[in-house]
Amino acid sequence: MTGRKSFALLRAAVPKPKIKGKKDQMQTTAGAIASTVRSFTTITASVLLGALSCGCMAGPEIESEEEMVGEAQDALTDWNFFTRTTATNLTGLTIANASLETCFLSGVAGNLNEGDELGGVASHPSVARVSIVSGNYQLFAHGGAFTNQVNDPVFSNNSIKANATCIPVTAGRTNGSWTSLDTPHRITDLGTSLRQCFLSGVSGVSGVWNSATNFVRVVKVTTTDATHPMTGWYIEGNLPENPGGSDGSASAVCLDFPTGTEFVSGERTSTTEGGSTTTFIGIGLGATVKKGCGLTEIKGAFNVNSTADGILITPPTAAEGEASAWHMTVSNPKIGKWTCAQ
Template sequence: MSANHATTTSTFRYLTCVSAALLAGGLSLGCIADGGIHTEEELGEAADELTGWYYYWKGTTTDPEPHDMGPSTDRTCVLRGVAGNLSRGTSATADTMSAAAIGATVNSFLGYSLFGHGGAHLDSNDQPIWYNNPVIAHATCFKTTLNRTLAESWWGGHSGSQPDGPPPWKVADLDPANRRQCYLYALWSVNGAWNSAESYVTVAKVTTTSSRFPTTGWYLYGDLTATPGAGAALTNAVCVDFPEGTVFTSGFVSADPGETKTVTITSGPGIKGCALRTLVGAFNQNSWTDGAVINQPSTIDGNWTITVTNGKSARWACAE
């Protein structure tokens, strides 16, 4: 593996691929390696400590090894995009679930890893048989760690043989100063879990109590019904407080079946960063671009867009 590096006064970026590395004018170009394995990884760093951001992506069909996204002592990393086929894989011992996920040394939060790969099962000789389903994960890392909270347990979908899924899982309390934001952090998936147009997962701010939400706070929940015998899909979310004076915006974007829609989600000057709160739709196509992805700008203070395709929907949230 080789990599080219370039620095400017405001950013440092690199691109590595399985078989090549390309860099052109500060904008990185993706690549597809031989053998159907597609891996892209990029790092961009903004200069401002309060509102700076990093971004990465990784996508493969058969490579479960994660990409190192650096230490967690100065950043909080969350998902900003998912595309491909999340509906293959099983959670049986030694099998492999499809993944669009961030991982960390949870207890000490020493570092972050990014997983983007398809699923596999073991044959009679305990060798992995890959489904060759592509999955690509995109991450944003915000330059804040204040009061960061990772959900203490995973929220799981359910098997088709079960009548109901698990209840919402509380991730964090509300922040009286309204500086707390929560984002999707990890999706580990199995056969059938994302086959329905109604499949979804979300992390949401709940300000009114009910029988479903006994206390206010940020909750993780959804509807992911897997094929019987495949196990349950697993999701997680993370919350973090932003510096005083940060401005937050959010919205919801949907695309019709067969449609690709790109929407600009920020405006004006200033450094901004965005990530996902909600994903809805059938993530079951063997395509690197079939999904919902927030696109980083080509300049540090540029504006972010989101691209959703083929019946998907997504809720985004940005900080400035």
């Protein structure tokens, strides 16, 4: 794939389907402020490589629903970034055409330790995920619910925040999933060095995200063992089943990236109760605005009612300096693993 040498400075704001979830203030990175989550701003790489370098852009933390676009003259030519936070909105936000792009999780925060899946027709787990619906990727983020005596949902009002990165790669796309107590699920074979997998979704119900040792992840297995009888890419975890029989779950997507793509991976940890750590990621690939980053593992207790409590990747907001880097913020005693592609 070849990059483009020039880009539009700023595309017009694109209206999105109306969202019935909570009303949040949206901060655009062009300096304008929108009052609801019913629209979002698209920003192209020329803004990051030009106007952003003047220092007039907002910081890397992005709230409510927003899209950012980066473009580069590399094997990976574009990225799009979205974030969504709701407690009770079960409707997905359309973020990408699945025939042109693939999306995966780049952040999850909030209390995944609420909800149900077997207690009635209106029960729901707590969810942070991207899914293909009618040919488009949709981003879901909502808390859990139980069913009452008249089959209405009773929400726990635990807000969930989900970040997603979308990239213009669809070759070899293969999806896999895992649920509580399952053995590791093999998604696909090893492929070439250009194959990479990311988490695309996580969910939880009452009692399954209480431990600092709880995890879900994708893993590349090059040597077989008792739980990985074949080499390949796997999705796995250690979430329990709750006493009512409801499960937590995780999903993943694997892709074959174009020739010339480079990868860098890493791990970030926060060990301070009530604290957080924010660090650069993907620095090994050089020009940071050109890459796309996503989660490959989350580990820790996700049982705090705060959308600042989690593992969150945020994209560049400037062409130079610290704000030109992708960042990962890990809060409370959690561990997050990531991979960036360029």
